[in-house]
Amino acid sequence: MVLQPDKVAVVLGTQWGDEGKGKLVDILAAEADICARCAGGNNAGHTIVANVNGVKTHFDFHLLPSGLVNPKCTAFIGNGVVVHVPAFFEELDKLTKKGECMLRMGKKVRRSADEIAPSDPGLNCDGRLLLSDRAHLVFDFHQIVDGLKEVELGGSSIGTTKKGIGPAYSSKASRSGLRVHHLFDEEAFATKFRKLVEGRFKRYGHFEYDTEGEILRYKELAARLKPYVVDGPTFLHKAMLEKKRILVEGANALMLDIDFGTYPFVTSSPTGIGGVCTGLGVPPRAIGEVVGVVKAYTTRVGAGPFPTEQLNSVGEHLQEVGAEYGVTTGRRRRCGWLDLVVLKYSHLINGYTALNLTKLDVLDQLPSLKVATGYHLNSKPLEAYFPADLDQLAQVEVQYVELPGWQTSIANITKFEDLPENCRKYIEFIENFIGVKIGWIGTGPARESMIRRL
Known part of the structure; x- marks a missing residue:
């Protein structure tokens, strides 16, 4: 059980962001009393697909915690987050459908507020959104x-x-x-x-x-x-004393962390496990499960090193099939093979208790798959788990293991045993290399398209 009444559960990105954290947060938030954000701002985003009043609706989240989709969950923005107040209200108005912009089935439709009927699918956020006075x-x-x-x-x-x-x-x-x-x-x-x-x-x-x-x-x-404003530490510590189930929604990912990422091509906040403590005011001993979300291949947005990037037909295939465009900026994401060097380093820092493998179905059509398992520099293995020196990183020779693809659709499969044999072997290879169980496997964009193994 991920959410426990005496511990804080955390969902973090393991790569360079855009791993699909929102979907798992949405699933886990169904059991949460509080969903909190601890770092970043409205510089990242993800889309949640939810049924509201019987209507399948897309909600875009940038600054507000996506736990708001659960009508029984309180969303909390911690002191580690930086808040643009106009963006706070713009996003809130869109989610509640009180503004001009309707979001239905992922398409924006302009309407004035008085044209929106009470039955339109919006989120009722009254009394469920709180902000730390220290942010x-x-x-x-x-x-x-x-x-x-x-x-x-x-x-x-x-x-x-x-x-x-x-x-x-x-x-x-x-x-x-x-x-x-x-x-x-x-x-x-x-x-x-x-x-x-x-x-x-x-x-x-x-x-x-x-x-x-x-x-x-x-x-x-x-x-x-x-x-909306509360004293953050007081609110959270009272919640812990009352045995509330608290879920923390990480922003960005470990490789964008201000200390442990590919500096200076990083964000400006601590995006790893340390940022959970400092960005919310919770002690390390309060943290229980830490779930790392990893895409079945690798992407990043913007400049910076990317050892497994594929500037070829493979990269184009991943970008097109995976619809790799940023929710916040619309920018095309750079794409490449899964990098287990990055994932292992990320685990070293964050200490994952389980992993969520996402967008596995994007690999369906590829006849063979490569997975990075090591870096060499001047024909010798690097001693460091992941080099801090970007000049070194630019010169590494990536060591790959090639695995056979499955070349059949796994879309919407919900049982591990129903996956093709080569697909299961791909998953097991990752687990064995990292030493962490993959507890959730995404087989499509829908909330229901998830294999659960925990």
């Missing part, structure tokens, strides 16, 4: 600065989503950032905000930005936001 704020000027920094870097640009996440964490680290609780002291907020913007003007020049207009805007937003 730092992302402002529009952070997003402007994000773009300016990318231009400044030129050919060395990281390829950020330009959502202002990095600059917001930079403000936090320099101790000049503003937190949610600052919004509720109008005079103090205005003073701190002007000082913060002025600092960015000194660094980047006077870009176009209405400082006083933003102060007035956030005065209105603060009044709307206040009912």
Whole structure:
């Protein structure tokens, strides 16, 4: 049993993100009392397909925890998350269908709010969404600065989503950032905000930005936001004392971690197990199950090293069949073979108790599959589990094991024994190499297209 009343269960990405964490979180959240986010912002996203009032509906999540799909689950945004308040309400309005944009069957349909009938499939989030008063704020000027920094870097640009996440964490680290609780002291907020913007003007020049207009805007937003705000550590620790079942939804993935990822081509927050403790204020001993989500092949968005990337027909096949386009940016994802060096390193850091293998059906048509099992440098095995030096990483010779494909559809299979023999062997090879059981296997995008082995 993953969710236990005396432990916090965690779902984390094992690669460079986009592994399909949302689907498992959606399944586990059906048993959760609280679903929490601990890091990142609205720079990542995933889509949940759910039945609401008998209608199959697609919901896009970027900042808000996807546990909101469970009507009995409370969603909590922790202090480790950076929050763009306008994006918070835009996403909330879309989920509840109170805004202009309807999401039905994955297609956006523009309608005014008074045209939306009460029977339209939206989520009732009343009283089920909470935000830590210690979470730092992302402002529009952070997003402007994000773009300016990318231009400044030129050919060395990281390829950020330009959502202002990095600059917001930079403000936090320099101790000049503003937190949610600052919004509720109008005079103090205005003073701190002007000082913060002025600092960015000194660094980047006077870009176009209405400082006083933003102060007035956030005065209105603060009044709307206040009912959602709680003291984070107090809320979570009371929940643990009351034996609430808590599920933590990781953002991004270990290889994008600010410390353990492919720095500097990473995000600006701790995306591994350590970020769960610091981003929520829960002690390590409170953590129970840690499930790592791994795609059956490898993808990444933006710049940065990618040892198993396939710039050929294999990469194109994975991209097209896997529909590898980002939910947040729409950018094409780079694709390659499954890298077990990355997965083993990720397990070393996060200590997974189980794995969820996703998008296995994308491999159905391939006659043979390659799996990376080691890196060589100058014809010698690397001693490090995964090198920190990106120059070294760019020169490694990837060691592959080739496995036979199954070349038949496994779409929507829900029993392990019903999988083709070569498919089962692929799964077992991964388990044996990593030393962790694969407890869930995704065989299609639908919630029901999942093999459960735990």
